[in-house]
Amino acid sequence: MQEKKALKEEKLKQEEKYMWAIVDGVKEKVGNFRVEPPGLFRGRGEHPKMGKLKKRIHPRDIIINIGEDAPVPECPIPGERWKEIRHDNTVTWLCYWSDPINPKLFKYVFLAASSSLKGQSDKEKYEKARLLKDYIENIRAAYTKDFTSKDITKQQIAVATYLIDKLALRAGNEKDDDEADTVGCCTLKVENVTREAPNKLQFNFLGKDSIKYENTVEVELPVYNAILKFQKDKGPSDDLFDKLDTNKLNTHLKELMPGLTAKVFRTYNASFTLDDKLAKDTKDGDVAEKMVVYNHANKEVAIICNHQRSVSKSHSAQMTKLNEKIDELQAVLKELKVDLDRARKGKPPTKSSDGKSKRNLAPEALEKKISQTNAKVEKMRRDMMTKEDLKTIALGTSKLNYLDPRITVAWCKRHEVPIEKIFNKSLIAKFAWAMDVDPDFRF
DNA sequence: CCAGAGACTTGGAAAAATCTTG
DNA sequence: CAAGATTTTTCCAAGTCTCTGG
CATH class of the missing domain: 1.20.58 (Methane Monooxygenase Hydroxylase; Chain G, domain 1)
Structure with missing residues (x-):
């Protein structure tokens, strides 16, 4: 018991020097600073590279980014040296190396989520999603009009935007053949959408992390008919949106609102839903009852975003x-x-x-x-x-990545729920920028 | 445009830490 | 106080999106 504690402290002391970075004179926490140990690659789903050997990372693989006049960290392996030292103040990474499984990709060391740099960009993300509120009405009107456009590209953009808005689908970038075969909105295949007359669409595909997305929804008739048209004369594995990719889609979205991209809809949808549910469902009652309301709203968001988890073995x-x-x-x-x-x-x-x-x-x-x-x-x-x-629903992902923390903080203030009941220590640290929000704040 | 490089966010599983309970 | 349950943290994979040079 005592030994264990001592051991832990010893380890902490050893690592202390890797845990902090001075950024613009401010000491900030560093995120994960370890290289990944050699081992077997475990991709998710049907990954072509499953089981491939992941080789050891050496100092000679690592590029360091540090201030011009800051002392370069000593290389911890005797006789070796860093690959390169850079002084790039336009990026946030502290160092990176090539992914040993896919050399086209990189692994980075960034600042921790609790750092002011990450906090600032997190806040900007939510401010952008809030800005969408002011545009959403026009955007919906515009794509509704284009459901029947004779310009097939326009029509596909309209339907894709609708699905991203209504179902919170991901954008769906193109993937290489050496990655697991998963799809998002723009990469949906004909076989992923089944029509159910007169106006229902049944979605069935593997999304990010090869998580299954299954959902049957009623849609506007023009959408149904457009899908019918996009599927016509195509094979099951052909692209549903053959005139579309994420680049075209995002370029179009940017014309509708500054900085708008497909993923903003997910943030918007999630945060809007939380705010809305909390406002509608919160009743007088004790803290436990209010937490039930919160968790219920959280669950609804997780379902919208399709955040799943596997059922625990026990x-x-x-x-x-x-x-x-x-x-x-x-x-x-x-x-x-x-x-x-x-x-x-x-x-x-x-x-x-x-x-x-x-x-x-x-x-x-x-x-x-x-x-x-x-x-x-x-x-x-x-x-x-x-x-x-909740056995197959993961609440954590939306709390961490999609729900504007100011909604939660303000709601806690209004209803006298201690924030610690909703956010754990690290969430409170990550969302430090949101803690002083006005109790009247609404998303 | 367009492909590829690059940088950053988002994701579930597993490990570790902490809490609960008999 | 140990076993089991639950929560938190760590790990690292897998997305999104921008930028750049041809």
């Missing part, structure tokens, strides 16, 4: 266990009721199942016990429902 065992516990409590309840009846008649309580005799309790005391046990059973039932309900 899930069904845990459910069984909880059920057994409830059964036990039910038995206890039954016995308490019998004893209550007897107590009211002045009789002594029954013997407990193991044969021991119980204390002689007043009816009032038994009543209290019964209501306590009832409450316990109710709580367990609720916990079980929530657990089952």
